[in-house]
Amino acid sequence: MNATHDPALRSWVESANDPASQFPIQNLPLGVFRRKGAKEAPRGGVAIGDQILDLAAVGLKTGPNLNQLAAAGRKSWRELRKLLSQGLSDSRNAKRLSRYLVPMNKAELFLPTAIGDYSDFYTGIHHAVTVGRIFRPDNPLLPNYHWVPIGYHGRASSVVVSGTPVTRPNGQTKAPDDAVPAFGPSRRLDFELELGLVIGPGNALGKPVSIKRALDHVFGVVLLNDWSARDIQAWEYQPLGPFLAKSFATTISPWVVTMEALEPFRCPAFERSGDQPTPLPYLYDEADQREGGFAIEMQMHLRSARMRAQKLPAQRLTCSNFRHSFWTAAQIVTHQASNGCNLRPGDLLGSGTISGPTPDALGSMLELTLAGKAPIALPGGETRVFIEDGDEVIQRSRCAREGFASIGFGEAAGVVKPAPR
Ligand code: CA
Numbered sequence: 001m002n003a004t005h006d007p008a009l010r011s012w013v014e015s016a017n018d019p020a021s022q023f024p025i026q027n028l029p030l031g032v033f034r035r036k037g038a039k040e041a042p043r044g045g046v047a048i049g050d051q052i053l054d055l056a057a058v059g060l061k062t063g064p065n066l067n068q069l070a071a072a073g074r075k076s077w078r079e080l081r082k083l084l085s086q087g088l089s090d091s092r093n094a095k096r097l098s099r100y101l102v103p104m105n106k107a108e109l110f111l112p113t114a115i116g117d118y119s120d121f122y123t124g125i126h127h128a129v130t131v132g133r134i135f136r137p138d139n140p141l142l143p144n145y146h147w148v149p150i151g152y153h154g155r156a157s158s159v160v161v162s163g164t165p166v167t168r169p170n171g172q173t174k175a176p177d178d179a180v181p182a183f184g185p186s187r188r189l190d191f192e193l194e195l196g197l198v199i200g201p202g203n204a205l206g207k208p209v210s211i212k213r214a215l216d217h218v219f220g221v222v223l224l225n226d227w228s229a230r231d232i233q234a235w236e237y238q239p240l241g242p243f244l245a246k247s248f249a250t251t252i253s254p255w256v257v258t259m260e261a262l263e264p265f266r267c268p269a270f271e272r273s274g275d276q277p278t279p280l281p282y283l284y285d286e287a288d289q290r291e292g293g294f295a296i297e298m299q300m301h302l303r304s305a306r307m308r309a310q311k312l313p314a315q316r317l318t319c320s321n322f323r324h325s326f327w328t329a330a331q332i333v334t335h336q337a338s339n340g341c342n343l344r345p346g347d348l349l350g351s352g353t354i355s356g357p358t359p360d361a362l363g364s365m366l367e368l369t370l371a372g373k374a375p376i377a378l379p380g381g382e383t384r385v386f387i388e389d390g391d392e393v394i395q396r397s398r399c400a401r402e403g404f405a406s407i408g409f410g411e412a413a414g415v416v417k418p419a420p421r
Pocket of ligand 1: 120121192194226350352353
């Protein structure tokens, strides 16, 4: 850690000094924005309090995405963070830099990177066990789980930034008692509480990434809701895994919280019990085991159309933590590249649904409602077993640790629109 993490550091952007702010000067997450309604090109910015500072203020012209910056690597990210931290803390810069500030509520935010490829993992062991138990009561966890960071290739084209409406998918579904499947709107629309790793420099085709170097290839972290149609999924997933039940939309937050900003919130890797094997050597590193985890609180909230009309606040459905991930960020990256597959700047790796060990920390409606058997009560008298049209699903996240400034991630939110007829 360094001077940019000093909890005593304050900014001349006053709103950043509010203890409730998600974007104090110790955070400095990066995104892509333009002024609402202005005929101007999207460009890189940094969130500070309730403002965005155009990166042009420090001489950086990113273009319409952060891919070049992601490709530049850790040394460049570190220099940029130092420059931004100094520029935004020393009040002698206020006059020179304030003309580059745009109020966040007057800005439109975009996907932070052009995402070439998106994979989704399954690192939440409590999610894997709970969901496994619903489908296979006597054999919840398949034997490969403790050895392989399970994942699949997702669809990059339908990754959308927070605020983008999500259209309920049509698809094939077949209830157990039906003789034949039918095509129509999913009736079991769900969210999945995940984080996304945004890839930095990446690796050349045929050249794996060693676990010791894996985090050099992670630009930062975003919130990720892997929307899922459970009824479509149940019918289509065998034998090749998730397909159209997942690829209709994935919502991410606009701000990339850098690995350097997350440094104070590192924690040990998931503690394996006696019957869980030590990872194979290519996935094992002492330092990664000691401090390769990240304590990131992860929450999902819901606000229905009726709650919005009645001006009721969103209801928190769950609160989990990334420390419950069975595999570390470094293990995910190393495993994905272990066969020589190349990762490119701006690629996105989803963690998988991160459920905690307790009932208030489950990362999907499937788990929270026992696959639709236990409805959740909402303020205003409604109930939910899955997500309905008009519902807004809002992911929020925060890191807090005694002796350090708390940092937030913004939001990954989307309102569900009816399926096309
Ligand atoms: Ca997922």
